[in-house]
Every structure is written in C-alpha cells, then in structure tokens.
Amino acid sequence: SQKIEQNSEALNIQEGKTATLTCNYTNYSPAYLQWYRQDPGRGPVFLLLIRENEKEKRKERLKVTFDTTLKQSLFHITASQPADSATYLCAPRSNSGYALNFGKGTSLLVTP
C-alpha cells in the first residue's frame, strides 16, 4: 500500500539556521508533490508544488527538492525565523490523480 513517511519527531533549530525536513514515499510514483504548512488550530496552507521532472523549486527562503529515484522530497527553510515554527505536511499526488495523500507532518520549532 502507499505510504508516506515524515520525521515523526519534532525538529528544533536555532534562529538563522537552515531547517531540512524529509518526506519519503513508497509503492507509487506521484507526478507531483505539494508541501503545506499547518499552524495549531488552523487548516493546512499551500506552500509549494514540485513536478516529477523538476529537481528543485524555490520560493523566497523555501526550497524543495524531488528525487524520484530515491522516492524522496526535501523541504528546506533557510535563515529560519521563530515565525516559521509550525507543522509541515508533505502531500504527493495520489494514484487517482485528483487527490493528494498527506503525510502526518513534521513539527518545526525555531528558537531565538
């Protein structure tokens, strides 16, 4: 069955450092993958989309990579700030094509 794995343990880093979050998937080959941010008590908010033919995508301080051979996506936040503290969800396209499969998310805490 399809499986999505994200770091289950919270990631604690110091302000100014680069945060790297990992998403691994098994048993399918998504045509694209999206990343979302979720704050406590709120719904997920879309951040970035990367397609299978793209190795890397950037948006301001965010960078996403997509390695279809390793079946892995990495999400980087450079020059991290306390305001970046949230849970980040990886969402590869489902086999049906119309939906996403969400990982359980990784909690990021950036301390001053």
Add this chain to the structure above:
Amino acid sequence: DAGVIQSPRHEVTEMGQEVTLRCKPISGHNSLFWYRQTMMRGLELLIYFNNNVPIDDSGMPEDRFSAKMPNASFSTLKIQPSEPRDSAVYFCASREGSGTESNQPQHFGDGTRLSIL
C-alpha cells in the same frame, strides 16, 4: 477574499446524536474535499466532489457518514449516529480547476473540532 468557511468551529455532543458539519467553498472552485485529521492517522480523505458530484467516497468510514453538495457553494458532512471514535478535526478544502485531474493547491478551512462523549 473569503476563504473556505466551515461551521461550527467546535462541536461537543453525546454518543448517538446526529452531527452536521457545514462548508462553504471558495467561489469558483470546482472541487471540494472533506478530510478527517487525528494524531494517529494524520489527514485522511473522506470524500471528493467535482462540480457538485461525488466522485470518490471510498474514504468514508461507514454508513454512519454521509456527505452532500446540493449546490456549488455549500456542502455538508453528516454523522448519524455519532460514536466517540469519530472525535477528530474535520476539514473541508476546495480547489479550482475544471477537471478532476488538477495540480492546483487545495485551500482548507480552519476545521471543525468534534468531540463525541
């Protein structure tokens, strides 16, 4: 620009009662999704509508759950009768794009936190 609107934000009710969750998608969005989120299972897709038509309800847990979309601006998720294991946060999301296949972002509401006692 109003986002996806869900009501109520919180619902506490006793086992056996009927629960109705409501969602107003973003105007112009053709696709609507209902999800359930728990610590154990994460975010699970329950049902997907495209142009008000249910396309995939394979994620609906059992017959106690039903969803409707009578028009493009309103959807409901009903649980009858409710059970304690239904306690979770329920999210509604909408997406633009005319076809069922779309890589457009999903826009989520802030969810309904449901507690069944």
